[in-house]
Amino acid sequence: MPELPEVETTRRGIEPYVTGRRVIGVDSRQPQLRWPITENLAQELVGRRFKQVQRRGKYLLFAAGDKHLMIHLGMSGRLRVVPDTLAPGKHDHLDIALDSKQVIRFNDPRRFGSAFWLAGDPATFKLLAALGPEPLSDDFNGALLYRCSRGRSAAVKTFIMNAQTVVGVGNIYASEALHKACIHPARAAGRISLKRYQALAEAIKNTLQTAITAGGTTLRDYVGVDGGSGWFQLQLAVYGKNGALCPRGCGPIQSQNIGQRNTFFCPVCQR
DNA sequence: AAAGCGCCCTGAAGGC
DNA sequence: TGCCTTCAGGGCGCTT
Numbered sequence: 214m215p216e217l218p219e220v221e222t223t224r225r226g227i228e229p230y231v232t233g234r235r236v237i238g239v240d241s242r243q244p245q246l247r248w249p250i251t252e253n254l255a256q257e258l259v260g261r262r263f264k265q266v267q268r269r270g271k272y273l274l275f276a277a278g279d280k281h282l283m284i285h286l287g288m289s290g291r292l293r294v295v296p297d298t299l300a301p302g303k304h305d306h307l308d309i310a311l312d313s314k315q316v317i318r319f320n321d322p323r324r325f326g327s328a329f330w331l332a333g334d335p336a337t338f339k340l341l342a343a344l345g346p347e348p349l350s351d352d353f354n355g356a357l358l359y360r361c362s363r364g365r366s367a368a369v370k371t372f373i374m375n376a377q378t379v380v381g382v383g384n385i386y387a388s389e390a391l392h393k394a395c396i397h398p399a400r401a402a403g404r405i406s407l408k409r410y411q412a413l414a415e416a417i418k419n420t421l422q423t424a425i426t427a428g429g430t431t432l433r434d435y436v437g438v439d440g441g442s443g444w445f446q447l448q449l450a451v452y453g454k455n456g457a458l459c460p461r462g463c464g465p466i467q468s469q470n471i472g473q474r475n476t477f478f479c480p481v482c483q484r
Numbered sequence: 485a486a487a488g489c490g491c492c493c494t495g496a497a498g499g500c
Numbered sequence: 501t502g503c504c505t506t507c508a509g510g511g512c513g514c515t516t
Binding site for chain 2: 371
Binding site for chain 1: 507508509510511512
């Protein structure tokens with residue numbers, strides 16, 4: 214399941230197949246995902262031409278004129294481009310047929326994903342309106358983290374995974390970035406200095422950018438548009454490495470539940 | 485306002 | 501072999 218690097222990898226992989234293409238058919242087989250798929254999606258989409266594929270946080274936005282098809286991959290969703298002759302399989306919930314004899318196919322076993330038709334400005338849509346800055350943009354930096362965290366008692370890991378703080382930092386990369394910045398994931402967000410937040414912001418940018426370059430992380434579900442896997446899992450320092458030696462040589466990596474999510478860290482170098 | 489928890493769903497993995 | 505339990509990369513929304 215995708216975090217921001219996987220969504221961005223999907224976006225980059227799918228955009229060349231979509232840009233300039235006209236929609237000639239929509240087949241929705243499972244109306245109920247996280248939310249109901251927009252009912253008249255076929256009416257809205259068929260005949261429109263896609264301009265580009267954008268991303269906001271973990272949401273993909275397929276621009277068609279000034280309106281958008283918005284897709285979230287949830288925990289287990291994936292988008293692929295397949296020939297229009299390929300029959301849909303299990304959990305293939307939505308097909309967008311293009312005038313290239315190809316189909317954008319949305320598969321999502323756990324159905325935590327979603328698909329919406331946005332007729333208005335995406336930025337004003339309820340699920341997007343309250344989102345924090347993009348982590349790879351200049352709007353996101355240590356000063357912002359410091360400012361937003363004052364007085365907050367929540368664990369710093371929970372704080373950076375909150376999409377109102379910054380979008381796109383999921384469970385894997387939160388653990389990885391905190392290790393990189395030597396910050397203990399359970400430390401109260403409001404009790405971290407500006408200097409340390411500057412290191413954390415850099416670590417988040419660096420971790421996400423490196424993961425995008427590697428094509429994302431494949432743990433169990435995630436595969437790219439072409440069905441291939443990402444390779445960032447080979448570079449993970451702490452995630453899923455309970456008991457393994459910290460890369461800095463301190464001692465064994467520990468795991469702990471923080472905010473109901475499994476968290477991995479080194480109790481020696483992360484404070 | 486912020487924090488904490490439940491919950492949507494399927495499938496893989498591990499224990500017995 | 502099979503059954504049962506646990507856990508999984510997200511995130512909204514309700515309650516306290």
